[in-house]
Amino acid sequence: MNIMIAGLGLIGGSMTLALKTAGIQSDGFDREDVLSYALQENMIARAARDFMEYDVVFVALPPKAAVRFLTENSFKKGAVVADVCGVKGAIERAVSDKPRDYRYVGCHPMAGKEVSGIRNADASLFRGASMILVENDRTDPAAAETIAALSVSMGFGRVIRCDSDYHDAKIAYTSQLAHIVSNAYVKSPTADGYRGYTGGSFQDMTRIAGVDEKLWTDLFSANREKILYELRLLISELGEYERALSAGDDKALEALLRAGRLKKEELDRQKRL
Amino acid sequence: MNIMIAGLGLIGGSMTLALKTAGIQSDGFDREDVLSYALQENMIARAARDFMEYDVVFVALPPKAAVRFLTENSFKKGAVVADVCGVKGAIERAVSDKPRDYRYVGCHPMAGKEVSGIRNADASLFRGASMILVENDRTDPAAAETIAALSVSMGFGRVIRCDSDYHDAKIAYTSQLAHIVSNAYVKSPTADGYRGYTGGSFQDMTRIAGVDEKLWTDLFSANREKILYELRLLISELGEYERALSAGDDKALEALLRAGRLKKEELDRQKRL
CATH class of the missing domain: 1.10.3660.10 (6-phosphogluconate dehydrogenase C-terminal like domain)
Known part of the structure; x- marks a missing residue:
């Protein structure tokens, strides 16, 4: 399973570190200077170049950038693509408005810090926290299961499911x-x-x-x-x-x-x- | 130096415990059931009966009860009597309105918990916290020094001085x-x-x-x-x-x-x- 994380800030960076701790490698996508740091610190396996290579993509970008990333790029057919934005309805609507080949899952890790950026990324950020999976009638159950299983690997203490409105x-x-x-x-x-x-x-x-x-x-x-x-x-x-x-x-x-x-x-x- | 603490709730109870940890005994005053508990747990040396015996009195009661206690009782001439209420102007004014033989010092320990009562008293509650001493032109410097020194014994990290308005x-x-x-x-x-x-x-x-x-x-x-x-x-x-x-x-x-x-x-x- 090839995993890519787009956006290696506090959340994306912590995800790649948490996965690595669980023995799961991921590739990263970000600005060149952030990628250099991530490679130098051995946080990611490689810088992602071709998004079509990935079975699972986490989009750890702010809402507007996440919507652009999700709607302007192509992903492998059937790939599980999950954004981690703190609001879900607006993203879900933007994704639903466009035809897509990938399986979208909205999620929201209930963890954070008062500091941001890759340099504050922390392998234990999610330990014991909730991961919220946002589902609707178009959500693919197997795709949601994939994100739930990876969340447990990252250290989340529980996975909660609800709709975007709730x-x-x-x-x-x-x-x-x-x-x-x-x-x-x-x-x-x-x-x-x-x-x-x-x-x-x-x-x-x-x-x-x-x-x-x-x-x-x-x-x-x-x-x-x-x-x-x-x-x-x-x-x-x-x-x-x-x-x-x-x-x-x-x-x-x-x-x-x-x-x-x-x-x-x-x-x-x-x-x- | 005979010390009495009136009101053995969370703050007064913690004061008697913190003093005891520093090797300083104090007597207590409260309802009978609270006194029994304090004696049984060896928190206080004795139940205080005659307030005239004490050189230092801490009044750890809510504001209205503290004002009544300070204005309706007699204390040894020159005794240092300090209330620990979270508001200071109202107490200071009430005390100043009556002639008195004792030396009044207003103070406010900057520590607390979300629970109350003697059963939650904690010898380390004040460790590293601020003790605020409220002074005015009638404050006796030696009396304030006594409270400051006892505060340090209780574990306070620093003693701050200001007027009641500030x-x-x-x-x-x-x-x-x-x-x-x-x-x-x-x-x-x-x-x-x-x-x-x-x-x-x-x-x-x-x-x-x-x-x-x-x-x-x-x-x-x-x-x-x-x-x-x-x-x-x-x-x-x-x-x-x-x-x-x-x-x-x-x-x-x-x-x-x-x-x-x-x-x-x-x-x-x-x-x-």
Whole structure:
């Protein structure tokens, strides 16, 4: 099985390293300087030249570049081609709009770091994490199985299956909204000189504030409606606390905090199930 | 030096354990059941009966209870009495409003856990953390030095000094606002079934969501204006992202994300200094 990984950034680079750890070689495709580094570090077997050679292709590029890569190139007939973008509906629609010979599988590795690029690639990045496989009625079961099996080889702890709509709704909330909140949170002038004035809450709240603005604008713009739904909901929730505080209504404030605590406890119970 | 700790919850209990680890015994004051537990576990030397016996008193109670404790009891003349509340201006004002024989020092240990109570007390809770000492022109330097020295014995990594206004402004932002955001964040219906759909961002964002609503209402209500300032600022910042997304204005969205990333990088630089 010939495997190629297009895009050797943090995710693609970590995939090639994780596969190598499992004894599975892959070829890589990227800019010349990235390829030189990948070859020099023995991360990839070869630089991929002819995409028609590959049975499995992982596309680890940002959304717009991934769509171009998937729709402007030809692949071996029946090849399993999987993109790893953080939004799935937009990619799925773009791929479905064009006739194709390959078997498309959308996936999303639930792992990352606050740093990017091949130099931060890490063979153990996916250890224990979820791999989400996004399926629709055109998904080939054998192709999805191939990606699931390779995911296990890469160290993923479990493989979850859902459709792109469910995926995009969950991700808008668990990841995309969190990045917006974190990015907005640091902007208060009070942040300067915060050192010493935190026990960890501030660091957790702002760990992911430093987003790559081009990549994340691309991701957000491919999932606009679902992010807007969550963002408006959160702004409206925060408005409730603002009103209770501003009215000096401690009873209302306590009720708001209690509802949040109970919800958090319910989520923690779900986690333990 | 006789030391008493009033309130043997997570913070007071951890203080008595941390002092004990440093070879310093303290007596405790709390409800009978808590005292029994503390005695049985050898956390305290004795249950404190007569407050006049003590040279140093730590008041580890929620704000309203701390104010009552500080203003309704008598202490040895010249005793160092320090409260550890998360808000300082309101306590300082309440203490200053009454004539007193003791030397008051406001302090705030920058450490905590998502759990509370004596059973979660931990001798190493303060290891490497900041202890904030809040000073004003009535603060006795020798009393502040006593608390600073005991803080070092408890394992604190550094002692920071500021006035209550500065403290309350910083804490409104680094801690109190973070608890509100986290508490509000979990309320989206999308949170149900989040398992598998996160790589850690969601967990970090919501780690502190499960606040004790009575304690935190008490804390918030003692620092209302400063929290309102930060909360309104954040709601207004989030509104900017909402407008950019809703207008499909990717340029504006990218500029917002870029500003947040640059600010985060600046804060990380401050941290390294």
